[in-house]
Amino acid sequence: MTVALVSGASRGLGAAIARRLAADGFAVAVNYAAGRSRAEQVVADIRSAGGTAEAFGADVTDEAAVRELAEGVRAALGPVGVLVANATGPQPETPVDRLEWRDHLDQLEFFVKSPTLLLRAVLPDMRAAGSGRVIQIGSDMFERALPGHSAYVAAKGAQWGLTRSWARELGADGITVNLVAPGWVPVERHGELSEADLSGYVSEVPVGRIGRPVDVAAAVSYLASEAAGFVTGQRVTVNGGHNMD
Numbered sequence: 187m188t189v190a191l192v193s194g195a196s197r198g199l200g201a202a203i204a205r206r207l208a209a210d211g212f213a214v215a216v217n218y219a220a221g222r223s224r225a226e227q228v229v230a231d232i233r234s235a236g237g238t239a240e241a242f243g244a245d246v247t248d249e250a251a252v253r254e255l256a257e258g259v260r261a262a263l264g265p266v267g268v269l270v271a272n273a274t275g276p277q278p279e280t281p282v283d284r285l286e287w288r289d290h291l292d293q294l295e296f297f298v299k300s301p302t303l304l305l306r307a308v309l310p311d312m313r314a315a316g317s318g319r320v321i322q323i324g325s326d327m328f329e330r331a332l333p334g335h336s337a338y339v340a341a342k343g344a345q346w347g348l349t350r351s352w353a354r355e356l357g358a359d360g361i362t363v364n365l366v367a368p369g370w371v372p373v374e375r376h377g378e379l380s381e382a383d384l385s386g387y388v389s390e391v392p393v394g395r396i397g398r399p400v401d402v403a404a405a406v407s408y409l410a411s412e413a414a415g416f417v418t419g420q421r422v423t424v425n426g427g428h429n430m431d
């Protein structure tokens with residue numbers, strides 16, 4: 187059974203990705219930071235649906251914690267064949283006149299440092315297997331570039347740059363590296379949303395509805411599959427056509 191490690195899988199998109207990869211037949215390492223009980227619920231749901239999963243607490247922005255995470259996953263489930271770099275911290279709105287270097291670092295911790303630590307930790311497994319799938323969860327905010335979000339937008343752009351470079355660097359090892367860029371997909375942290383909250387956004391979406399976590403998970407599922415072995419260095423935007431390349 188191929189092992190998939192999903193960072194930040196206790197809730198939101200990560201939880202949906204974990205559930206989908208488990209349904210696809212992967213043994214899933216469900217990473218969390220503070221949300222242990224939520225992660226354990228994701229694992230319980232996967233197991234009751236007949237899948238294989240285990241929860242692993244680790245701050246994926248911390249080098250030692252990521253090393254321990256990879257060792258723990260390897261010991262419990264086996265070598266990692268699929269890495270999904272999904273975790274995010276808070277994404278505060280900060281106008282440029284109040285923007286500090288610390289604000290940039292807060293985003294880069296999640297979208298540059300963490301993917302780098304995670305990849306380095308699992309790369310020996312993938313190299314030994316002669317194959318691997320690295321899937322970064324980016325954002326269409328890089329294209330939309332909304333005011334007040336420049337630290338997030340810049341870090342998501344950097345994450346896309348990493349994806350492209352790693353795809354070239356690791357192709358010869360049989361490792362593909364791609365990025366899924368969701369549009370707005372309401373999750374727990376967005377709270378209760380009224381029809382009015384959604385309608386302005388949806389009116390600009392060609393397919394005429396809001397995104398769901400399963401939409402993002404489906405794109406990850408494809409990129410993690412055997413069938414996607416000839417796809418690397420690509421970005422799959424999952425936003426109902428809200429913006430187009």
Ligand SMILES: NC(=O)c1ccc[n+]([C@@H]2O[C@H](COP(=O)([O-])OP(=O)(O)OC[C@H]3O[C@@H](n4cnc5c(N)ncnc54)[C@H](OP(=O)(O)O)[C@@H]3O)[C@@H](O)[C@H]2O)c1
Pocket residue numbers: 193194195196197198199200217218219220221222224244245246247271272273274275323324325326327367368369370371372373374375
């Ligand atoms: N939802 C959207 O509209 C949207 C749109 C575009 C892109 N994205 C991208 O999709 C990804 C997931 O976003 P989301 O909306 O699903 O976020 P979310 O609901 O806020 O979930 C964040 C996840 O990251 C985990 N996490 C936070 N800090 C961590 C740390 N230091 N180490 C390990 N895990 C940590 C959280 O775990 P705990 O529960 O343990 O805190 C949680 O599982 C992000 O990369 C985000 O930028 C989301």
